[in-house]
Amino acid sequence: MRPPAEPPTAEPRREALARRLARLIFDAKNTGWLAPVLAASLPAISLVLLTSLMAAAMGLALPLLTKQVIDQGIMARDMGALVNWSALSFLLGLASVGLGILNGMIHLRASARMLMDLRARVHDAAMRRDPAHPEMPLGEAMARLDGDSGEIQRFAFDTVLVAIGAIFRLVGGIVLMAMLDWRMVLLPLLIAPIELAFLSVARPKTQALAEEVRDQRGALSSTLAENLATRATLTAVGGMPAREGLFQQQQDTQITGLIRQRLWSETVGAVSQILSALTRAAILLIGGWLVVQGQWQLGTLIAYLAYATMMQGPLRNLLGLYHAQARSKVAVARLAQVFADARPDAGNTPPHAPQVLELIGLRAAGARHQPVDATLPMGARVLIDGPSGIGKTRLLSALTRAAPVEAGQALLDGAAIDAMQPSALCALILHLPQRPGILRGTIAMNLRLAAPDADEATMWLALEQADLAAWARSKAGLETDLAETGADLSGGMRQRLSLARAFLSRSPILIFDESFSEIDEPSTRRILQAIDAAFADRLRIFTAHNGPVREQAFDQRITLSSIAPLRRISSGDSPNQRENAREKAV
Structure with missing residues (x-):
């Protein structure tokens, strides 16, 4: 009889999960070099995720406590209930602040280690460049090692946290809003497809502007590195004015590119903010009318408005990840080229004492x-x-x-x-x-x-x-x-x-x-x-x-x-x- 197959150990399962996450997060096939970095960071990401969800649960509970303070304390003119609900609300807020500090410290430590690991791997690949490939300019290599590594680390580390946390807050908010009045849940849900459609149309331009700015940054870094390395020669031959002119021209080009990118980013953000403002205005208008008609209490309107605002944040985060992925894909492609140009340090062992x-x-x-x-x-x-x-x-x-x-x-x-x-x-x-x-x-x-x-x-x-x-x-x-x-x-x-x-x-x-x-x-x-x-x-x-x-x-x-x-x-x-x-x- 054939012996039973051994179950996979935790390490291969983690590696397989990391490979799937890399393909999912960056929507790219050439991310095999990123999987080991993600695999090493998964335990830390899980811990940060746990503390984030605990903080999100506390945040979801606060509007309900505020409702109780208003309805059971202030509106009912019950001083005992007011003190009790206020104290509970304060203690929950205090715990939320402490948990937020703990989460921030764990997040910083884990994300910094992930960045160190990613930079070390990119540095190793750059140092093993295959001589058959053309030499990369020093400034361009530095831009990829530092800027692109940071872009990928931020997106890779935060994507899982933001996505799961946003879904948790979104689902929790919808459930609690439905408990208050299911009819009003339709308002934010109707706005979401409109915002998603707009972001889908805007995404290609976001990616194109990101590519343009990163290429400009690489060219500027290369010129700066060359000028510093050849300073004595440029001074001796009188070439400094020409190089300074080129440097200034590249700076102007990059500034123009950054302004265009920022203007587009602000435009995209403005559309989201306008849609959010419309949602809040509709809730205030309809919810206020229900309060006037006696169908809602004032605390219900305030809690509902708070949950609607909470939902817009996670929803915007999820939609924003779709847009941020376009920028991160540019960084992935640039670093993938570094790994593609690397030569494995493999081969036969040379003779110990050749003759x-x-x-x-x-x-x-x-x-x-x-x-x-x-x-x-x-x-x-x-x-x-x-x-x-x-x-x-x-x-x-x-x-x-x-x-x-x-x-x-x-x-x-x-x-x-x-x-x-x-x-x-x-x-x-x-x-x-x-x-x-x-x-x-x-x-x-x-x-x-x-x-x-x-x-x-x-x-x-x-x-x-x-x-x-x-x-x-x-x-x-x-x-x-x-x-x-x-x-x-x-x-x-x-x-x-x-x-x-x-x-x-x-x-x-x-x-x-x-x-x-x-x-x-x-x-x-x-x-x-x-x-x-x-x-x-x-x-x-x-x-x-x-x-x-x-x-x-x-x-x-x-x-x-x-x-x-x-x-x-x-x-x-x-x-x-x-x-x-x-x-x-x-």
């Missing part, structure tokens, strides 16, 4: 050189040569899967690199670019990016090897503060700090991609000697257009060109001798 790197007809996408064939063993010193723009950096980036491959493949001990896990591959191949990234913080923090467990002695040794220790000692040592992007350092010092990280790395393959271009020649020679002494058993790949780097004796020299690449194996010839030999051969 050889092979290039077989390799050329990265966008490069202009002929495909490259080479066999590079560990311990070799290799120069990748060629004119600017030929594709040296893209070729080397393909070795870490940071650039897409157009032709051929690269192998580590016979295993294809393009099938390996990107993060594990980067642990084996360290690529030092010409413009290294320096983070705001201390020297120690920047060094520990490469070796989180490095002690002070090890970091000082790395600074010595990178010819940077004397400068660090003249400052605050390892605790010297560095500005964002290393803006307070010269180009050569930034490169030397990057090289110090390399000395802390355990990667068996090191790529020095124009990593000495801004370092003076005496320092470059000392650092190269330290590299040979520390990394004699590792594969060292260099690119350089001039300077001491080219004076080294390379085991292999691969020249990229638009014709078949030239490769010479040499352990002693100087670069000048090899260049002369190549020129004679040509």
Whole structure:
């Protein structure tokens, strides 16, 4: 007999519920990335929902207590009943206030955690961007990470709460109104279809204006990020007025878009308010006539008016969610693009201690050189040569899967690199670019990016090897503060700090991609000697257009060109001798 199937655990049920909620809330299919965020937040949402419903129940009871105060106390001239009903009403109101404060604190904590989770996932996806997709401008990425994440979090977290709470108050209000006089329930129910029809007509324009404003915000953020990043260059070339003019133009465009969006929002809101005012006026007119005729007591009219006002709030919330969904769908589509461009950090595990790197007809996408064939063993010193723009950096980036491959493949001990896990591959191949990234913080923090467990002695040794220790000692040592992007350092010092990280790395393959271009020649020679002494058993790949780097004796020299690449194996010839030999051969 087949064993009985095990019942699903709470976790898969929660995940399935979260996926259905994501599709329902955002009316979109590409929300799989949002389901884990919703699943993690469901317990907190349930708790907030419970306290919200308790507060709503108290709110529904207050008009009835007010009716009793008026009819049984004031109109009946019964002081005892007046005091009792007033005290009960006060205690219920006090409890409602306390519950509201508790609900607000729980809501804040839970919604903040949901936003943190969503931002973390979007950040992870943005950091794993597939090189095959175009680079997103920094400002646009920031706008999506911050603004769109916030828009989605607010709508996703509050939708369930608002919808269930509104339905609870709406049904409760209708029941209590029917208990007072069922005929008057028809008034607010007749207004609802009119308001829904209007919102359905207005919704497409709401979505279009939301898309327009978000695109404008992304363009403005991109321009601002570019201006700040290139401030020195803009000042030097006199380009600041043009950029300031562009920035001002984009600001004017965004302000115009915001005004148009706000005007439309106010128009939509005004229609709802006019319909609500008509409903209240009808209740006052008809209810007042019933009081005059003696069919209603005054307390009944006041309670009825209070319930009618209460119903309009939940009804407007439900109809407003339909409109707000249009704006949130824009944010979902923008973040879905971030997740679609992300590359999973998955693949085969690279060899722990590779012995050889092979290039077989390799050329990265966008490069202009002929495909490259080479066999590079560990311990070799290799120069990748060629004119600017030929594709040296893209070729080397393909070795870490940071650039897409157009032709051929690269192998580590016979295993294809393009099938390996990107993060594990980067642990084996360290690529030092010409413009290294320096983070705001201390020297120690920047060094520990490469070796989180490095002690002070090890970091000082790395600074010595990178010819940077004397400068660090003249400052605050390892605790010297560095500005964002290393803006307070010269180009050569930034490169030397990057090289110090390399000395802390355990990667068996090191790529020095124009990593000495801004370092003076005496320092470059000392650092190269330290590299040979520390990394004699590792594969060292260099690119350089001039300077001491080219004076080294390379085991292999691969020249990229638009014709078949030239490769010479040499352990002693100087670069000048090899260049002369190549020129004679040509």
